[in-house]
Amino acid sequence: xxxxYKANMDVKVxxxxxxxxxxCCIMLRLLGVLLTLIATILTGVDKETKIVSITITKTLPPLxxxxxxxxxxxxxNVFFLVANAIACVYAAASLVxxxxxxxxxxxxxxxxxxxxxxxxxxxxxANGAAIAVGLIGVNGNSHANWNKVCNMFDEFCRxxxxxxxxxxxxxxxxxxxxxxxVYTLHRKLS
Numbered sequence: 001x002x003x004x005y006k007a008n009m010d011v012k013v014x015x016x017x018x019x020x021x022x023x024c025c026i027m028l029r030l031l032g033v034l035l036t037l038i039a040t041i042l043t044g045v046d047k048e049t050k051i052v053s054i055t056i057t058k059t060l061p062p063l064x065x066x067x068x069x070x071x072x073x074x075x076x077n078v079f080f081l082v083a084n085a086i087a088c089v090y091a092a093a094s095l096v097x098x099x100x101x102x103x104x105x106x107x108x109x110x111x112x113x114x115x116x117x118x119x120x121x122x123x124x125x126a127n128g129a130a131i132a133v134g135l136i137g138v139n140g141n142s143h144a145n146w147n148k149v150c151n152m153f154d155e156f157c158r159x160x161x162x163x164x165x166x167x168x169x170x171x172x173x174x175x176x177x178x179x180x181x182v183y184t185l186h187r188k189l190s
Contacts, residue, residue, distance in 0.1 A: 021184055028177050029095040035170035036088035036123070042163040043081045046071045048156035069153040076129035077160070083126030084167055087119050087174070113181040116174050123171035130164050 047070045053062040071077040094112060101108065137157055140148040150157035 018184075021180060025098060025177060025180055026095065028173050028180070029091055029098060032091035032170055032173045032177070033088055033095060035166045035173060036084045036091060039163040039167040039170065040081055040084040040088055042159050042166070043071050043077065043084065046077075046156055046159045046163070048153045050152055052152065067152075069149065069156040071160070074133050076133040080126045080130040080164070080167070083122050084163075084170070087123050087170065090115065090119050091174075109181055109185055113178060113185070116177045116181065120171055120174040120178060123167060123174065127164055127167050127171060130160070130167075134160060134164065 047068065049066055049068040051064050052067045053064055055062045071081060094115065098112070134150075134157065136146060137153075138148065138150045140146050
């Protein structure tokens with residue numbers, strides 16, 4: 001009788017633990033959708049126009065030209081937007097699949113884990129590219145004779161910075177999904 005009671009307690013502990021892991025995975029996938037969606041939208045609408053005075057010579061009056069900063073002008077920002085859009089669509093699809101499947105088979109969990117790893121790598125590389133271009137925008141590059149642009153287009157740079165921060169948090173969410181899936185697979189196999 002005592003052994004049967006202990007076995008029932010072990011089953012209840014495993015079920016409550018797997019329920020907690022499952023609900024945590026669902027929350028993380030939902031958070032991944034939201035973070036990458038907001039980062040995609042912020043980047044996609046990021047545009048700022050300013051009137052800039054350019055002096056050609058000292059004898060001529062300065063020219064007042066409208067200059068526009070758009071996310072499309074830098075390929076790193078295009079890569080950043082596309083990577084976040086891909087991550088958002090993947091997170092939404094994997095959330096639906098994860099919720100629809102009551103009991104995940106080991107092979108399906110392994111496939112999701114591999115895809116989570118790929119999305120994490122994609123987001124981290126896109127974030128790195130966007131950060132590198134952003135730093136050039138903030139500091140310029142005297143060796144390449146590139147001027148600072150964030151001192152003129154401050155709102156543009158601010159929105160892009162917020163998008164990068166959200167995307168970095170999103171990539172850490174996908175990393176936590178990888179850790180949880182590996183933990184779950186390890187517990188199932190041991």
